[in-house]
Structures are given as C-alpha cells and as structure tokens.
Amino acid sequence: MAQIDSILPLLLILWPLLGALLLLPAGRLRWGREAAAILVMIVELALSIRMAAASLTGQVLISGAGLRADGLSALMGLLINGVVLLVLIQAARYMRKEEEHGLANRKSLLLFYILILIFTAAMNWTVTTNNLILLYVAMEASTLASALLVAFYRKRASLEAGYKYVLLVIVGMTFSLLGMVLLYAAAQPLLGAQALLLTHVGQVARLVPKPIALAGVGLMTVGFATKAGVVPFHAWLPDAHSEAPTPVSALLSGLIIKLGAYGLARTVALFAPVLSGIAPFIALLASVSMFIGIIMALVQDDLKRMLAFSSVSQISYIIIGLGLGTHLGIYSGLFHMVNHTLIKALLFLSVGAVMYATGGERRISRLGGLAARMPVTSFCFILGALALGGLPPLNAFLSKFSLFLALGEAHLWWAVAAAILTGLLTLACLVRAGYKVFWAPPADPEAYEAARVREVPFMLYFSMAILAGLCLLTGLCPNILYPLLEGATRAVMTVW
Amino acid sequence: MITGQTLLTLSMAILITAMATVEIRTLRIAAWGYLVNSLLLCLLIAACGRLYGNHGLYLWATTCLIFKVLLIPWLLLRFARGLPRIEHKPIPGFVLSMILMTVIIFVLFQVFRGSIAGVAPSVREEPLRSLFAGAATLFSLGIWTLLSRRDLIKIAIGLALMENGVHMILLALAPQLRESTMIGILINAALAVFMLLYLGADIYRVFGTTDSALLSELKR
Numbered sequence: 001m002a003q004i005d006s007i008l009p010l011l012l013i014l015w016p017l018l019g020a021l022l023l024l025p026a027g028r029l030r031w032g033r034e035a036a037a038i039l040v041m042i043v044e045l046a047l048s049i050r051m052a053a054a055s056l057t058g059q060v061l062i063s064g065a066g067l068r069a070d071g072l073s074a075l076m077g078l079l080i081n082g083v084v085l086l087v088l089i090q091a092a093r094y095m096r097k098e099e100e101h102g103l104a105n106r107k108s109l110l111l112f113y114i115l116i117l118i119f120t121a122a123m124n125w126t127v128t129t130n131n132l133i134l135l136y137v138a139m140e141a142s143t144l145a146s147a148l149l150v151a152f153y154r155k156r157a158s159l160e161a162g163y164k165y166v167l168l169v170i171v172g173m174t175f176s177l178l179g180m181v182l183l184y185a186a187a188q189p190l191l192g193a194q195a196l197l198l199t200h201v202g203q204v205a206r207l208v209p210k211p212i213a214l215a216g217v218g219l220m221t222v223g224f225a226t227k228a229g230v231v232p233f234h235a236w237l238p239d240a241h242s243e244a245p246t247p248v249s250a251l252l253s254g255l256i257i258k259l260g261a262y263g264l265a266r267t268v269a270l271f272a273p274v275l276s277g278i279a280p281f282i283a284l285l286a287s288v289s290m291f292i293g294i295i296m297a298l299v300q301d302d303l304k305r306m307l308a309f310s311s312v313s314q315i316s317y318i319i320i321g322l323g324l325g326t327h328l329g330i331y332s333g334l335f336h337m338v339n340h341t342l343i344k345a346l347l348f349l350s351v352g353a354v355m356y357a358t359g360g361e362r363r364i365s366r367l368g369g370l371a372a373r374m375p376v377t378s379f380c381f382i383l384g385a386l387a388l389g390g391l392p393p394l395n396a397f398l399s400k401f402s403l404f405l406a407l408g409e410a411h412l413w414w415a416v417a418a419a420i421l422t423g424l425l426t427l428a429c430l431v432r433a434g435y436k437v438f439w440a441p442p443a444d445p446e447a448y449e450a451a452r453v454r455e456v457p458f459m460l461y462f463s464m465a466i467l468a469g470l471c472l473l474t475g476l477c478p479n480i481l482y483p484l485l486e487g488a489t490r491a492v493m494t495v496w
Numbered sequence: 497m498i499t500g501q502t503l504l505t506l507s508m509a510i511l512i513t514a515m516a517t518v519e520i521r522t523l524r525i526a527a528w529g530y531l532v533n534s535l536l537l538c539l540l541i542a543a544c545g546r547l548y549g550n551h552g553l554y555l556w557a558t559t560c561l562i563f564k565v566l567l568i569p570w571l572l573l574r575f576a577r578g579l580p581r582i583e584h585k586p587i588p589g590f591v592l593s594m595i596l597m598t599v600i601i602f603v604l605f606q607v608f609r610g611s612i613a614g615v616a617p618s619v620r621e622e623p624l625r626s627l628f629a630g631a632a633t634l635f636s637l638g639i640w641t642l643l644s645r646r647d648l649i650k651i652a653i654g655l656a657l658m659e660n661g662v663h664m665i666l667l668a669l670a671p672q673l674r675e676s677t678m679i680g681i682l683i684n685a686a687l688a689v690f691m692l693l694y695l696g697a698d699i700y701r702v703f704g705t706t707d708s709a710l711l712s713e714l715k716r
Contacts, residue, residue, distance in 0.1 A: 144687050154698055159695060163708075166692060167651065177662060
C-alpha cells in the first residue's frame with residue numbers, strides 16, 4: 001500500500017467545524033441554517049468519496065496531527081457523511097415542525113445544526129486518527145457533542161436520557177483508556193513512541209505478555225462495548241435513542257454505536273489471533289446481547305424504543321464478527337455494519353415520518369391503518385423491517401449469511417444457532433410492528449381523520465427513498481460493496 | 497529535596513483529601529475539597545518530574561493546574577450556587593460510608609500494590625508501585641462515589657475524582673506521553689464535568705431536585 005501525504009483526512013475534520021461557524025451568519029436567513037448545514041455536508045460527502053476513491057487504488061492518506069486514512073477509514077467516512085447528509089435533509093423539514101409545535105425555537109435549532117456538524121467532525125476524527133489515546137479522545141468528543149442533541153427537548157424524559165447517556169458512556173470509555181494505557185506502558189520500552197500508533201497495535205499484541213494483553217483487552221472491551229450499547233453495558237441506549245429528536249435517533253443508532261464497533265475492530269480484534277479465548281468470549285457476550293436485545297424489542301409498545309432495543313441486538317452481530325479476528329469474520333462484521341447503518345437510518349426516518357404525520361404519535365397500540373394514507377412511508381418501513389430480519393434478496397441477508405459462515409468456520413455452532421434464532425425473532429418483531437402500524441385497523445380512526453393524516457412532504461421521504469434504494473441495490477448487487485469492504489478488511493488485517 | 501517518600505506522602509494525602517471530598521455534604525466545601533485534591537495531584541506530577549528528571553512533566557503539572565485546579569472547581573462552584581447547599585442523603589449513612597471507604601482504600605491499595613507487577617512490569621519498583629496502587633485506589637473511590645451518591649453535583653465530583661485517578665495512572669505508567677495528548681484528555685474531562693453540571697442544572701429546573709434517584713421518568 002502506498003502512503004501518500006494528503007490534506008484530505010485533516011480537511012474531513014476541519015470542514016464541518018468551519019461549517020459550524022458559517023451557520024452563525026447563515027442562521028439569520030429563512031432556511032439559511034438548514035441550507036448551509038446541508039451544503040457543508042454535500043462538500044463533506046464529496047471529500048469522503050474522494051478519500052474512498054484513493055483507498056480503492058490502494059493509497060493510504062497521511063495528514064499531520066497523526067491522521068491516517070486507510071480502507072476502513074474510507075468506508076466509515078462514506079457511511080458517516082452519507083448518513084448525516086440524508087438525516088439533515090429530513091431534519092430540515094422535521095425540525096421546522098417541531099418549532100411550529102413549540103418544541104424548538106430559533107436559537108435551539110441553530111444549536112442543533114451546529115452540534116450535528118461538530119459531532120460529524122468528531123466522528124471523522126475518530127475514524128482517521130492513528131493514535132490510540134486520541135482515538136479515545138475523539139470518541140469522547142463524539143459523546144459530548146451528541147449529549148445536548150439527546151437532551152434537545154429539555155423535557156423530563158429527554159434530560160434524564162441525556163444525563164444517563166453522558167454519565168454511562170464516559171465512565172465506560174474511561175475503562176478503555178485504562179486498557180490502552182496498560183498496553184502502551186507494556187509496549188513502550190520495545191516500540192518507543194510508536195507503541196501509541198494504531199498501525200502498531202498488532203505488534204503490541206504479539207510483544208506484550210499475556211496477562212497484560214488480557215487486562216488491556218478486557219478493559220478496552222468494556223469501554224467500546226459501552227459505546228456500542230452491548231448488554232450488559234446498554235442501559236443508556238434505549239433511553240437516549242427514544243428520547244432524542246428522531247433525526248438524532250437515526251444518527252445514534254446508525255452511526256454512534258458503530259464507533260464502539262470501530263474501536264473494537266482497530267484494537268481488540270487484533271488480539272484474537274494471539275489470545276485464543278477472545279473470540280469465544282466476545283461471541284458469548286454478543287450472543288447473549290443479541291438475544292436479550294430482541295426479546296426486549298418484542299415487548300415494546302414505543303416504536304423508537306423497539307428500534308433502539310433492536311440496535312442492541314444488531315450491533316452484537318457486528319461485534320461477534322469483528323471479535324472472531326478472521327478475514328471472513330471481520331469482513332462479515334463490517335458488511336453488517338454497512339447494512340445496519342442503512343437499514344436503521346431508514347427505519348428511524350420512517351418512524352420520524354409517522355410521527356410527523358400523526359402529530360408525534362409513536363405508540364404501536366395507538367397507531368394503525370396508515371398504509372393507505374402513507375404509501376411511501378409504509379413501503380420504506382416494511383422494506384427496512386424485512387431487510388433487518390435478513391430476508392433475501394435484501395442487503396442484511398448476505399451479511400448475516402456470511403457471518404453464519406464465519407462462525408461456522410470458527411466452529412462456534414452455538415453462536416450460529418443464537419444468531420439464526422435472533423434473526424427470526426427480529427423478522428417477527430419488526431413485521432408485527434409494521435403490520436400493526438400500517439395495515440391493522442387503526443385503534444382510533446377518528447383521531448387520524450381529525451389530524452388529517454397524509455403522506456409526508458417530498459423532503460421528508462427523499463432520504464427514506466434513497467436509503468430504501470440502497471438497501472435493495474446492495475442486496476441485489478452486493479459486488480458493488482465488495483472492493484470497499486475488502487479494502488477495509490485488509491486495512492484491519494495488514495497491521496498484524 | 498524530593499525523594500520517593502515525598503511521592504508516597506503526596507499519594508496518601510491525595511487519597512485522604514478524596515475521602516474527605518466524598519464525605520463532606522456541603523457541596524461548596526466539597527468542591528473546595530476537590531480543588532485541594534487536584535492541587536496535590538499537580539504537586540505530585542511536578543515532584544515526579546523533579547525526581548526522575550522528566551521536564552515534560554512540568555508542562556503536565558501546568559495544564560493540570562489550569563484544568564483541574566482552576567477550571568473544574570470554578571465550574572463546580574458556579575453551578576452549585578443556584579442549587580441546594582447540602583447534598584441529598586447518600587445511599588449509605590456517614591458511618592457506614594466511612595467504614596466502607598476505609599476498607600476500599602486499605603484493601604484495594606494492598607491488592608493493587610501486590611498484583612501490579614503482573615500487569616504493569618514498568619512500575620514494579622517503589623515508589624512507582626505505591627503511586628500506581630494509590631492511583632488505582634483513587635479511581636475506585638471515584639467509582640464508589642458514582643455508585644453511592646445520589647446528588648447530581650456529588651456525582652460530577654465523583655467523575656472528576658475518577659479522572660484524577662486516571663491522571664495519576666497515566667503519570668505512573670506513561671509519563672512520556674506527549675503534552676498534546678494529555679491536553680486532549682484534560683479537555684474531555686473538563687467538558688464531561690461541564691456537561692454533567694449543565695444537564696444537572698436543567699434537571700433541577702425541570703424536576704425541582706438534584707436527587708438522581710428521582711430521575712425515574714423512563715423507568716415507567
């Protein structure tokens with residue numbers, strides 16, 4: 001792989017920060033803050049496409065300040081900036097309605113867009129830094145930038161969710177810092193300052209004595225699993241995802257929990273070949289988590305809470321793959337990461353559309369019969385539900401199937417059984433919810449007549465349609481993702 | 497004259513002030529207790545710099561002074577101004593809490609001191625071994641505060657004490673870390689405390705209490 005000096009990784013971090021400053025004057029115009037934020041993200045997405053193109057030709061981009069963009073950074077950059085852009089397009093109209101309903105005001109909306117851009121910069125920093133400790137710092141920055149977004153409504157439930165989110169994730173992540181410091185201290189006499197580089201973690205894995213590696217990996221797993229929302233470190237996730245404004249829920253479920261998985265891929269996964277107990281341990285943790293997550297999702301009446309618990313379950317699929325440490329395991333984990341990001345953003349945006357049309361209703365038991373009134377939204381939701389359940393020919397079928405193969409290759413048959421069972425329960429859970437909300441007779445038909453429920457405006461379903469199209473496209477033509485996923489997998493494995 | 501004994505004395509003083517900070521129920525005085533704790537941490541870092549001839553640690557001590565002695569206590573005092581003066585009754589009473597904390601300090605200090613050679617060979621020798629044991633104990637005291645205290649301001653102080661423990665662990669294990677990395681960690685620590693206090697103040701405005709046990713809207 002050719003290492004090229006480039007300003008691109010640095011620009012990916014600085015541009016959204018500069019954009020956040022530009023929002024201050026733009027916010028004075030009608031639609032100014034929305035247009036400016038979307039424009040900033042269009043440029044940001046173009047930058048990440050350029051970075052992905054460079055990675056496809058085998059280039060690794062190096063910037064000052066310890067930034068390094070390889071195949072995995074390129075894949076994550078595309079996901080992050082693409083999803084933020086689509087979410088912002090929907091948020092523009094969605095948050096306007098919140099303003100009309102008195103749930104937001106001019107000042108809080110300006111802060112909303114500024115925080116989303118800062119949050120985007122923090123996520124881009126996370127996936128491009130090559131420094132172990134700065135990985136922790138960047139991840140923490142993403143938590144802090146999103147905390148006020150979770151507590152955006154400043155109501156009792158959202159404040160409680162925001163407080164819990166900050167406290168639990170920060171405490172959890174502190175454990176990962178301790179793990180990193182233990183490993184660094186052990187490897188520093190052998191590697192010097194390079195012991196801090198993520199590209200040298202693989203060497204650290206081989207050089208440090210097993211008890212230290214075990215302690216370091218254990219602490220890092222606690223931290224990254226907290227960020228990812230894996231059981232038993234998930235307490236913050238259902239509350240934060242359900243109480244945040246719906247566009248923020250899409251970002252949390254689509255992106256922020258993936259940063260925890262990214263941290264595991266960059267650090268813990270590299271120890272799997274050295275410490276033979278890691279793969280079964282992570283497989284056990286993730287199997288329990290995926291099962292508990294979907295059981296909890298099944299008993300929810302709140303649509304957003306149901307999707308949040310389903311994220312607890314689905315992130316465990318990703319982690320089980322990454323924890324295997326094999327080529328197929330990492331490939332399938334990353335493949336499912338891409339698919340889950342697309343599907344969960346689609347599902348949350350669909351729920352946002354339902355809430356927009358029904359005046360904020362999100363209880364499954366109170367909704368019903370919306371399919372005739374909201375054909376695009378109902379199609380998008382049910383497509384997302386079937387995709388998440390792993391039904392062919394939709395995208396998650398292939399990632400789940402490759403994950404089963406990877407688990408079989410590692411002879412973890414009990415984990416295959418847990419993953420298949422969870423997949424069936426996921427399908428049942430989401431299709432049942434979709435049926436009740438869109439096709440079953442409405443609980444209170446007059447309430448909907450009064451509210452004049454109809455399909456949401458184009459600006460709200462534009463992003464949903466793009467995401468639904470991507471779920472179909474990547475399911476029917478998985479080869480289009482192959483070069484990116486292979487590059488990302490190689491990026492993880494070549495540091496050994 | 498700085499010796500290994502100076503480092504041990506400072507480590508012990510840090511643990512004792514942390515214990516006092518946790519137990520003092522008047523929040524403004526507890527914030528001052530945290531300030532003293534952080535000041536002792538700065539002195540410890542500077543003393544390590546002098547003893548081991550590591551001049552980079554003087555810069556660590558300076559940034560620690562700015563963030564932990566000036567900024568975080570200022571935030572604590574500022575937010576505590578509009579809130580109840582005395583913290584909500586902690587889960588264990590004063591006597592039980594003192595007994596438990598004393599046990600935590602003595603038992604964990606001995607456990608960490610005895611077992612550290614296996615997981616961190618670089619601190620096998622004294623006084624670094626005791627310094628690391630003190631740091632890990634301080635970190636545990638911070639966790640204990642988060643688990644046993646109900647008041648939102650006290651929980652923020654617990655988090656800040658935990659971060660002081662992390663800082664001491666970094667001092668024992670990675671004194672050669674670059675200053676820019678340390679500043680990143682310190683900014684995060686200060687922002688985390690700020691965010692907890694900011695949300696805590698909003699919670700007080702909406703719920704009318706700083707008792708975290710009453711945050712039960714989402715448990716229904």
